[in-house]
Amino acid sequence: MGRYLLRRLLQLVPVFIGTTFLIYWLVWKVPGDPFAGKCGDRGCPDNFRAMMTEKYHLDQSIWVQYASYMKNLFQGDFGITYSGREISDIIMTSYPNTLKLAVVALTIEAVIGLGAGVLTGLRRNGFLDNLVLISTLFLIALPVFVIGFLLQWLLGVKWGIIHPTVSGEMRMSELIVPGFVLGSASMAYIARVARTSIAENRRADYVRTAIAKGLPMRRVVGVHLLRNSLIPVVTLLGTDLGALMGGAIITEGIFGINGIGRQVLRSIVTKESATVVGIVVVLVLVYLVMNLLVDLLYAALDPRIRYE
Amino acid sequence: MSEQSVPGADGSGRPAGRLLEVDDLRVEFRTRDGVAKVINGVTYHVNAGETLAVLGESGSGKSVTAQTIMGILDTPPGFVTGGQVRFHGKDMLKMSAEQRRRIRGEGIAMIFQDSLSALNPVFTVGFQIAEQFRIRRGMSRADAKKRSIEMLDQVKIPNAKGRYSNYPHQFSGGMRQRAMIAMSLALDPEVLIADEPTTALDVTVQAQIMDLLGELQRERRMGMILITHDLGVVADVADRIAVMYAGRIVEEADVYELYAKPAHPYTLGLLNSIPRMDEKGQELRTIKGLPPNLMNIPPGCPFNPRCPMAQPVCREKVPPLLQIGSGRASACHFAEELVSRD
Numbered sequence: 001m002g003r004y005l006l007r008r009l010l011q012l013v014p015v016f017i018g019t020t021f022l023i024y025w026l027v028w029k030v031p032g033d034p035f036a037g038k039c040g041d042r043g044c045p046d047n048f049r050a051m052m053t054e055k056y057h058l059d060q061s062i063w064v065q066y067a068s069y070m071k072n073l074f075q076g077d078f079g080i081t082y083s084g085r086e087i088s089d090i091i092m093t094s095y096p097n098t099l100k101l102a103v104v105a106l107t108i109e110a111v112i113g114l115g116a117g118v119l120t121g122l123r124r125n126g127f128l129d130n131l132v133l134i135s136t137l138f139l140i141a142l143p144v145f146v147i148g149f150l151l152q153w154l155l156g157v158k159w160g161i162i163h164p165t166v167s168g169e170m171r172m173s174e175l176i177v178p179g180f181v182l183g184s185a186s187m188a189y190i191a192r193v194a195r196t197s198i199a200e201n202r203r204a205d206y207v208r209t210a211i212a213k214g215l216p217m218r219r220v221v222g223v224h225l226l227r228n229s230l231i232p233v234v235t236l237l238g239t240d241l242g243a244l245m246g247g248a249i250i251t252e253g254i255f256g257i258n259g260i261g262r263q264v265l266r267s268i269v270t271k272e273s274a275t276v277v278g279i280v281v282v283l284v285l286v287y288l289v290m291n292l293l294v295d296l297l298y299a300a301l302d303p304r305i306r307y308e
Numbered sequence: 309m310s311e312q313s314v315p316g317a318d319g320s321g322r323p324a325g326r327l328l329e330v331d332d333l334r335v336e337f338r339t340r341d342g343v344a345k346v347i348n349g350v351t352y353h354v355n356a357g358e359t360l361a362v363l364g365e366s367g368s369g370k371s372v373t374a375q376t377i378m379g380i381l382d383t384p385p386g387f388v389t390g391g392q393v394r395f396h397g398k399d400m401l402k403m404s405a406e407q408r409r410r411i412r413g414e415g416i417a418m419i420f421q422d423s424l425s426a427l428n429p430v431f432t433v434g435f436q437i438a439e440q441f442r443i444r445r446g447m448s449r450a451d452a453k454k455r456s457i458e459m460l461d462q463v464k465i466p467n468a469k470g471r472y473s474n475y476p477h478q479f480s481g482g483m484r485q486r487a488m489i490a491m492s493l494a495l496d497p498e499v500l501i502a503d504e505p506t507t508a509l510d511v512t513v514q515a516q517i518m519d520l521l522g523e524l525q526r527e528r529r530m531g532m533i534l535i536t537h538d539l540g541v542v543a544d545v546a547d548r549i550a551v552m553y554a555g556r557i558v559e560e561a562d563v564y565e566l567y568a569k570p571a572h573p574y575t576l577g578l579l580n581s582i583p584r585m586d587e588k589g590q591e592l593r594t595i596k597g598l599p600p601n602l603m604n605i606p607p608g609c610p611f612n613p614r615c616p617m618a619q620p621v622c623r624e625k626v627p628p629l630l631q632i633g634s635g636r637a638s639a640c641h642f643a644e645e646l647v648s649r650d
Contacts, residue, residue: 203382204425205420205422205425205426206425206426206427206428206429208380208420208426209420209426209427209428209491210428211379211380211412212378212380212412212413212417212418212420213412213413213417213439213440213491214409214410214411214412214413214414214440214444214495215409215439215440215443215444216409216443217409219439219443223439224428224431227428227430227431228428228429228430301430302429302430303429303430303475303477304429304430304475304477
């Protein structure tokens with residue numbers, strides 16, 4: 001177990017370097033003058049140009065730029081924006097908001113998606129099954145912004161049940177609808193995967209054994225069936241956290257949430273390359289860590305998977 | 309010899325003390341391709357302390373009968389269309405789901421063929437035994453664990469204490485089947501149904517498992533239904549044998565009588581197909597043809613297309629299962645000729 005973990009952590013190093021380099025290269029190699037439009041109509045003063053060029057090694061090769069960026073990164077220095085703001089400060093204010101939103105979305109996915117999947121997997125072809133199949137198809141087919149604007153208009157404007165935008169305090173009650181919007185497509189996938197998985201395992205021999213032992217049905221389903229059916233669902237949920245955070249950009253825009261999606265978008269438009277890289281690098285870390293956690297959880301759920 | 313119907317077949321005049329009786333059971337599988345009549349009036353019983361072997365080819369309906377008794381028949385496609393399954397004289401098919409659940413494990417328990425797929429892969433063997441003590445008997449975790457280790461000990465699993473926390477895939481086939489037996493006996497059932505318990509095992513291990521089953525059955529005075537297609541397995545353990553063909557019992561007899569003088573051509577064919585040491589080098593004798601398609605069972609005796617003795621009457625009339633002599637019955641028009649033959 002310890003050796004497996006060490007090996008997995010070592011594997012993360014080349015993946016981390018590879019992905020971050022790609023991002024760095026893509027972002028900084030965007031054509032155009034990095035100083036264009038930064039300092040108003042008159043253009044940037046020479047001493048500012050010289051300072052930024054030196055800070056980001058703009059006159060040297062991409063390799064040198066990347067290496068020095070990574071060196072600073074590991075010392076906790078994400079760099080500064082052209083206006084002199086610490087990028088780590090931007091990350092610290094925007095990440096918690098997005099994380100909060102993504103966790104709410106993930107919870108809604110897990111509870112509603114899994115619940116619907118289990119219920120329909122046990123009773124296929126019933127009314128509920130058809131309802132879930134059709135509604136999940138809707139959620140998968142509709143783009144997030146349609147669902148987002150629709151719910152915002154219906155619940156926020158027309159019926160006045162919620163406030164149309166989320167306040168700066170980011171209260172949990174305010175995040176339920178944005179979370180639902182963000183997680184809607186994944187929730188539909190989870191419901192479908194759980195449904196198939198439950199229906200498949202429902203006829204498994206070990207379920208039959210559990211029934212033959214005279215266990216109550218809720219234990220047969222809740223313990224024996226569920227534990228086996230959860231394995232594919234856990235993979236989906238685990239890898240989804242990164243996707244939710246990265247994909248929050250639209251939801252954040254609709255509900256006015258100050259998260260990483262809005263920051264990245266703003267930074268791309270204003271060519272704040274260092275900010276884009278900084279935010280995305282942290283996102284890569286989230287992906288990698290979640291993937292590792294899913295693999296570890298896998299083995300916890302299925303003892304047949306060996307750490308070797 | 310008087311022809312009278314087998315006791316229990318008509319639900320009247322059955323002797324008291326019959327533990328488990330299957331009475332004229334009918335089951336069909338409704339599939340997209342049509343209706344397969346899998347069980348067509350099966351009648352058998354088992355008493356306390358007695359072992360009944362149910363013998364038959366794959367598809368003869370022996371396992372489906374067992375699943376119907378246990379109430380684990382997959383519905384759909386399987387539907388019970390008639391008959392009774394009486395436990396202590398009460399028809400289980402008319403009981404509520406909750407009443408039936410209480411009989412499972414405590415009244416009637418079952419051992420499955422493939423212990424690897426029949427045990428839950430993600431829980432330890434110990435957990436799967438102990439949960440019965442916890443859920444059904446309300447024992448504490450510690451007590452349930454102690455009792456489970458005792459059970460593993462009883463089925464002669466070495467180092468039972470250490471094996472308690474192993475997963476099914478960490479057991480060998482024979483040990484896994486022992487664990488399965490321990491699990492099925494945990495609640496001290498009155499009837500044990502063993503559905504081909506040794507089919508998935510090596511020959512040497514098969515003998516050990518059969519010995520263990522026989523020993524446990526005698527110790528506990530259980531009624532045991534041993535489902536098998538292997539004539540070799542039955543001889544040592546069973547008291548009576550019921551031979552099934554196309555969803556019917558075609559012959560039922562005491563083990564020695566059946567081996568000595570089979571009263572049905574199908575049984576005769578089965579016995580003749582056992583390889584014999586004194587016929588080394590010769591071709592194996594087989595029963596010609598294939599079992600009937602259960603969606604289209606031939607009229608008359610279902611065995612008639614394969615039967616070397618078939619007469620015109622066999623293609624017209626279904627032979628009923630009739631008693632011939634004491635305690636044995638045959639569903640052949642020529643049963644008496646077969647028995648009185650030398």
